[in-house]
Amino acid sequence: MTCFELAELVTAYLDGALDERSETLLVVHLDGCPACRTLLDQHRQTIRLLGPAAPTAASTTTLAPAYREALLTAFRDAPR
Amino acid sequence: MARDVPLPPDDELVERLRGGDEAAFGLVLDRWSPSMLRLARSFVSTNATAEEVVQDAWLAVIQGIARFEGRASLKTWVFRILVNTAKARGTKESRALPFSSLLPEDEWPAVDPSRFQRAGDPHPGHWNPGQQPQPWMLPETAALNTEVRAVLVEALTALPDRHRIVVTLRDVEGYSSDEVCDMLNISPGNQRVILHRARAAVRTRLESYFTSAAAQHQDAP
Ligand SMILES: [Zn+2]
Numbered sequence: 127m128t129c130f131e132l133a134e135l136v137t138a139y140l141d142g143a144l145d146e147r148s149e150t151l152l153v154v155h156l157d158g159c160p161a162c163r164t165l166l167d168q169h170r171q172t173i174r175l176l177g178p179a180a181p182t183a184a185s186t187t188t189l190a191p192a193y194r195e196a197l198l199t200a201f202r203d204a205p206r
Numbered sequence: 207m208a209r210d211v212p213l214p215p216d217d218e219l220v221e222r223l224r225g226g227d228e229a230a231f232g233l234v235l236d237r238w239s240p241s242m243l244r245l246a247r248s249f250v251s252t253n254a255t256a257e258e259v260v261q262d263a264w265l266a267v268i269q270g271i272a273r274f275e276g277r278a279s280l281k282t283w284v285f286r287i288l289v290n291t292a293k294a295r296g297t298k299e300s301r302a303l304p305f306s307s308l309l310p311e312d313e314w315p316a317v318d319p320s321r322f323q324r325a326g327d328p329h330p331g332h333w334n335p336g337q338q339p340q341p342w343m344l345p346e347t348a349a350l351n352t353e354v355r356a357v358l359v360e361a362l363t364a365l366p367d368r369h370r371i372v373v374t375l376r377d378v379e380g381y382s383s384d385e386v387c388d389m390l391n392i393s394p395g396n397q398r399v400i401l402h403r404a405r406a407a408v409r410t411r412l413e414s415y416f417t418s419a420a421a422q423h424q425d426a427p
Contacts, residue, residue, distance in 0.1 A: 128331025133317045137402035141383060143394070161338035165317075168339055172409045175349050175358060176377040187247075189239040193257055197264050201231045204268050206224065 127151040132162050136169045213237060216280045223271050235264065238281065241379055242288050248371045249292035251299055259295050263288040282385050285375075289389045303368050305392040311366050312399050316406035342416045354415075361411035365404055372397060373404035 127148075132155055138144050139152055156163050189197075213219060213233060222230035239260060246256040246263075266287050274283055296303060321337040323329050348354050362370055362378075375386045387397050 128322070128329075129333050130315075130317070130319065130322045130331040133406075134315070134402070136316070137398055137405060141398060143398060159332075161333045164339045164341050168342060168409050168413065169405060171342060171344060172405055172412060173377050175354065175412070176373065176405075176408065177349065177380065187240050187243040187253075189235070189243065189260065190257060193261050194235065194239075197235060197261060197268075198228060198232065200265055201268050202226070202228060204226070206226055206272070 127155045129155075129159060129162050129165075132156075132159075133165060136166055139166075140169065140173075216276065219280055220271070220274060220276065231268075234280075234284070238284060239264075241374075242285070245285070245371065245374060246288060246292045248367045248374075249289075249296040249303060255295065255299070256292075259292045260288065262295075263291040266291065278385065278388075282381065282389070285379070285381075286389045303371070305368060305390045305396070308396055308399060309368075311369070312396075312403055314403060316402060317410070339413065340417065340420075342412070343420075344416075354412075357411060357415045358408065361408045364411075365407060369400055369404035369407070372400045373408070376401055377405070 132152055135144060135148065135152055139149065144152065156166065214222070214230070219230060219234065223234075242260045242263065243253075243256055246259040247253060250256050250259060263284070267284055270287070274280065278286070293303075321334055323332050323334055327334075362374070365373065371390070372386060372392075375381045375389065376383070381389070383394055383397060386392070387394050390397070392400075
């Protein structure tokens with residue numbers, strides 16, 4: 127397995143979706159290749175940074191008050 | 207912040223919603239609507255339409271809560287309704303996003319091929335000397351850093367719609383692969399291909415940001 131090939135398999139590896147042979151080749155490659163270990167680590171960090179606490183608050187979008195009120199009214203008036 | 211208060215467990219929440227507890231409804235409405243708006247926006251062309259989609263989805267939730275069976279989490283169920291509503295609206299707008307097959311945009315290499323050695327070089331397919339990824343020195347709190355968040359938002363915004371939808375559901379909202387496949391009606395393999403492209407694009411954007419930030423730090427007196 128080359129570094130170029132490994133770079134395409136990172137997500138499948140992290141999802142545990144590789145077949146046994148590819149997974150073994152990948153792990154062996156990682157063992158001998160610090161640069162690819164860094165790449166894998168950066169994928170993990172990217173996922174962590176994207177995670178629920180992260181980017182979304184910066185682009186906060188909230189439901190317009192009129193919609194919110196209308197929905198609360200619809201909830202109140204719903205037959206149950 | 208309201209965002210930090212954990213929601214009650216699903217069974218309690220569902221019971222309160224079925225019982226007409228307005229406070230419970232307000233809680234989920236305020237907690238989930240921002241994500242729903244962002245997600246809806248990927249399927250339709252304007253913010254106004256996205257707001258209508260979210261409103262329609264909540265109306266469907268109000269009508270359907272009696273039929274909620276608890277096979278998925280409440281949030282997954284609500285988001286599935288949102289995705290279906292948004293898809294239907296997107297189709298009407300002829301802005302349907304095909305998830306059933308892959309597109310050329312899904313199959314670009316994850317890392318710029320020029321960073322690897324070519325045939326004829328000493329180690330074809332391996333990193334070019336000087337082009338290897340460099341470790342990021344990130345504090346634990348990097349995710350809270352305003353500048354980093356702005357870079358992430360920018361990177362997400364720049365993604366093709368389908369890529370943004372998949373990575374948002376998987377990594378920002380934290381859904382499992384199975385849940386995302388179910389919501390979008392996409393195969394696990396195609397979902398993974400799209401997710402990989404999306405993550406790789408975000409990683410590349412972060413890499414250039416952290417590299418230039420490190421360089422600036424070094425230049426500082
Ligand atoms: Zn390597």
